[in-house]
Amino acid sequence: MKDIARQRMSISVETMDLLNNQIKMEAHASASYLAMASWCDQNAFTQSAAFFYNQSVEERSHMMKIFQFVNDCGGSAISPAVGQTNHDFSSLEEVFETALEQEIQVTKSIHNIVNECKKNNDYNVENFLQWFIVEQLEEEKTMRDILDMFDLIGRDGIALKMIDERVTISEGGGETE
Amino acid sequence: MVLVYKSEFYALYQNDIERCYFLDFGHKTIKFSFCQLLALRHKINSISITDHFDSSVNKHGFEVLTLCNKSHLFVFNTLEILDLNQLIQQSLLAVGISIPCNSVACVY
Ligand SMILES: [Fe+2]
């Protein structure tokens, strides 16, 4: 009996499921950043708005990266449905804190997939995800640095304006691969 | 053709020459490419089987599935869906493209 399944696909179906789940997560992150961009725009935080628009594009590029990888492996990438996205924030600080929280969840999820890959000797996927591990470290740092500014500069009107001016797109790595 | 797995109602065969699979539904046998098999798996995994036990959501406990890019249309009852699910899971294990469930964190 030929190994037709292996000829057709170079990853396990379980790994494919985990990657499809990650696709969903990146899509949700993209939608979530778009909502944050909208909030910032409406509240006159123009630099932060630009930052989140850029983040949203980046998250979509992450999604596409995994999406194409799944199909390249012979798997079946599923176009994700994105559910409800939160648009309510009580402050600029809360926006960035939510962003950091979201990045932490993504990091955990990526680490979980790598962990499963290690258990199942899935070297291809483990290797593919290395880029995401580095990226997540970078993303968490970006958000943390911005949050630090609230402690340093303050939380009142003029301080918020100063923080917003210091939020630059390059801070998000600007790297849309 | 080699038998991959036989469930209570269905059976999956592999055809080495055509590099494809044949799913015997009892009254009808259908050719599946590997991709189409993955698509079937996705459809079955997307079914909420608990809805079958809630008459306000799924009144008659039926699922209508189109298979192989809309070439076929099937109506399955609850037991048939469960059996088909079993067939797909066990077949993928048998062909070595799936990892036994206790060794991996299943999404589904
Ligand atoms: Fe991401």
Ligand SMILES: [Fe+2]
């Ligand atoms: Fe991110």
